[in-house]
Amino acid sequence: MHRPFPSPPFRITKSAYGAMIAHCLREKPIEACGVLSGTDEWALTCWPLPNRLQSPNAFEIDPADLARCLAHIGAKGERLCAVYHSHPTARAVPSREDLRHAPHDLVYLIVSLRTSLPVVRAYRLIDGKAWPRALVVVDG
Numbered sequence: 001m002h003r004p005f006p007s008p009p010f011r012i013t014k015s016a017y018g019a020m021i022a023h024c025l026r027e028k029p030i031e032a033c034g035v036l037s038g039t040d041e042w043a044l045t046c047w048p049l050p051n052r053l054q055s056p057n058a059f060e061i062d063p064a065d066l067a068r069c070l071a072h073i074g075a076k077g078e079r080l081c082a083v084y085h086s087h088p089t090a091r092a093v094p095s096r097e098d099l100r101h102a103p104h105d106l107v108y109l110i111v112s113l114r115t116s117l118p119v120v121r122a123y124r125l126i127d128g129k130a131w132p133r134a135l136v137v138v139d140g
Contacts, residue, residue: 010082010107010122010133012036012043013140019046021118024086024111027051033059033085035069036109037078043107044140045078051085058097059085082122084109092121094130107133 012020016036023046024032033051038044047069051059073080083106087095092112094102102108102125112119122133 007124007131007133008041009136010041010043010109011136011138012082013038014137015140016043016046017120017137019048020084020109021111021120023048024084024113024118027086028088028113029056030054031056031059031086031088032111033061033083035061035066035073035080036082036084036107037073037076038081039078041081041107042138043082045073045076046084047073056088057090057095080106082107082109084111086111086113088113090114092119094123094125099125099128099130109135 023034031051034048036043036046049061049065049069052062053060087110092110108123108125110121120135122135124131124133
């Protein structure tokens with residue numbers, strides 16, 4: 001299968017990236033989850049959300065928590081641009097569950113915590129396939 005479309009790098013500010021990593025480390029050994037908002041292909045703000053499963057190998061965001069978060073994102077003049085979650089003991093590669101349940105119109109970031117330094121990878125998940133995206137951390 002060929003790549004469905006060319007994908008420019010996904011950009012995230014250092015502050016949003018740092019907040020995402022800090023959230024994932026705080027939640028370890030359970031999977032952390034949250035969303036990123038911004039404009040176009042820029043993630044400007046990290047929004048940590050509770051994992052209602054409290055599981056080390058699965059996550060679920062409560063729809064009511066997400067609705068409140070989306071209201072805050074809109075009030076800030078931003079839009080939802082990515083979903084993230086951590087893999088406390090696995091690589092930063094989408095699992096079968098990730099492929100089955102991920103939103104198709106957003107960038108999907110996975111933070112692996114299996115080594116001493118977190119590893120972050122970005123993807124577009126389309127029709128059960130993971131398409132890697134370049135991830136660029138920028139000042140801000």
